[in-house]
Amino acid sequence: MSAANPRMAGLGAADIERLHAAARAIRDRQPALADRLLGEVLAAHPAHAEALRLRAIGQLHGRRPDLAIATLGDALRTHPGDALLHCELGNACNATGDQVAAIAAWREAVRLDPAQGVAWFNLGRAHQLRGETPEAIDALTQARALAPEVLPAAILLGDALVHSGDFDAAQAQYRDALRLHPGCGDAWRGLANIKTRPLTDADADALRAQLARPGIADADAIAMGHALGKLEEDRGQPARAFAAFVAANARQRRLAPYSLGALEGYVAQALAATERLPPPQDPTLGREAIFIVGMPRSGSTLFEQVLAAHPQVEGGSELQDLGIVVQQESRRRNQTYPHWIAEATAADWHRLGADYLARTARWRGRRPRFTDKLPENWKHVGILRAMLPGATVIETRRDPLETAWSCFKQQFYVQPHFACDFADLAGYLRACERAMAAWRARDPARIRLHAYEDLLADPAQGIRRLLDDCGLDFDAACLAPHAGTRSVRTASAAQVREPLRGDTARTATYGPLLDPLRTALGLPPA
Template identity: 60%
Template structure:
């Protein structure tokens, strides 16, 4: 605040409160007033940049922060916020450089360390994320997001017991921390104790418990009760959690069905690709969550020629960016895209995913929702392999219902919605596979479990990969796994993963919904 008048300092504090409380107009008015008196004050520019970031205008934030840094190059928080702006602008390497610079300038400040670790983790660099996240936790043990994220990073790297220690450390600070309970639930191979169940039940009885924590604890309680064989109580806990989540973020079955119809119609006729081999390095694994796709990716990632990329956002981001450029929502612009347009978009995807080919020539993209775009890949990435993974519909549906998904609204909170989504996915993929049988293959989870080696050989052959025995010992692969199955794929293949039958008639409404859809 050096150099500001007392009135300007008061307006700065008020602007910060306005940003926090969701009053962007008030914050902007006060910050412009301060900058009217002191046009180049670095902290005023930083706060205005934060406001631009919150308002999804990262380019304006970046320019302001660059101006502020020119006046105050040693300010760590300016570099920290510039990194956030650059990441939002797609300048990944520059963003990481700025976070590292902020850590150098203020090694005792936890937020740059946290942001560096958080973004390394988000970009699939879990091993590199550990040190900055550990540093953030050392500097600020009460910073629960850092503790939780460190637990997630350890889990994704297969260090299950260390992850559990971090989640429990968060619960010591706050027994109602839903993210910590979610983390413990995702360990899967480590059962929760009776004392944990009592603690969760006590937290759920608190009327002041925040809804996000109530939802997360409800899902975890359901899993814990199921492990103890109390299926009626488990069903009740899961039903309550799903109902609350659906109330907070309703999912529209009608909008989804309209999308499927539009995508099938728009992709019926596509131009011949200019470069039929474009994207040959990519292996897409698509389908519903909880269908076994992580297992198939782990098998492929055990191959010396394949890097497991996990759930990559790049395809959806590129298509969304093209929609914004055209001013027309996807999939309405598909018919107007030329072969040159598709080649440009395919090259953008290959450029965006280049980091996954630094050490191995092929890579996987396991974003489940990429099935929604499978119909255009024969034009955009004609050389790519597309693998659809399906599991028994009842097991898939119930597994989705038991899993808390962070992307909202989500189809998995209601039996009828799950059935609509599952059948819509099957209908679309069946149609696209009929149009493009050479590139889109169907694999079934149950077939793989019943005949692991034969299925592994067929999977590798479909991807034009030579058989390698390492793929049979997929659970020993040292890669990071950033999905809810991170703990399960660290173990040898199991044949006893079916769960829905244990609930008997409690799940008849779900069986009926699948039969109707």
């Protein structure tokens, strides 16, 4: 900042230096010093836009977003046309979890000043998180045009283009990210996740060179290890692929060990706590929702794509709302889940179900029903007969070896993760199947099991059964799920845009290499 900076208009040299010093203090995590300096400026200039903006930034850094929103509100009453203030307001609203208000603020920022690259990026990221893929692509394209050397914008735009099915454009973004940073794990992850587009021999050389580079960051090495494994599998080199996947997962597990015991304890508690639940106030509450749950990599994206081809169903993909509602109730009660389940009344469950439906209302804007395809929602299925008794639950299952190996090959964002170790994988799969079997026995009319292999073996029959279980009339569009144009925001985004095919098994080519995984799963050796 300088005296010529228009944001310093109206300030003398001493106050300009105070703002400089306050900005440095915020950067250096010296909140008391920043508060004192900004207080001195605001004492003489109580409505100064830049001083108020810096105060809000300091409040946001101090994890006080509500105060930041109030400060920015005061500033905007005097300076409604200040794009930077609107941009910071978006950041503050986002910190409170109010994405709708954040998007509105960032939208106003770029309307006032289309050169606001940060606001465009934040806007694109917010739309991406909400599953609003066309809007995300538009905003991120603007961000890239304004700052073509900014790596995160290239990655996020590539991800959004994958979700939209524009794989050529997505590859171009990931390749451009690698031009900027050849060891960018996220770019290699993006390329490898376009599973219908194999990587090249040149990519193999580049990956090996980057993995051999000293000082490589763990996150980049893990992502590139998974990409190399995928590449070697596609080239028919199972031993090399196996070694790459094992090395990447071992590195991840060292960084974030998974506790299988904690999961098993949770399942035991959840099964006991949900054995007796109060009859629902409204047995039809949640009839709009179709939950698709089970193990990751079990075909759930394909089942959702089939349902989303139906004119009555909107594909919501992997929604976080059910878990958020449960977490918020746990905070309200100051008690961890599932320990408070026994205390919840029918009215409590109705309130929580209504909250979930309100949070997901945007997925029913065009069609009356919607899918919620977050696999790990299986952990909450036990409460649905009280919370959303009208909802349908589809559990997807695939051959256990294919499921487990596919999980092991896939890099997951949430860590620690069960998929980094064969014993953890097998234990997680058993816990999931045990819990779902118990909950299905308690609510057989609403919780239905569907096998991935059955759908592939006889698509017409499998699809008719799926629609029947969801209370949907048959529609021929569901027989061609690959023709859908919806955004697909999972690792299977490329695969489900291909026609149905039955040759999806991959474990046979690995032979005895997978015997340790077979042993963990209780299966005979190859």
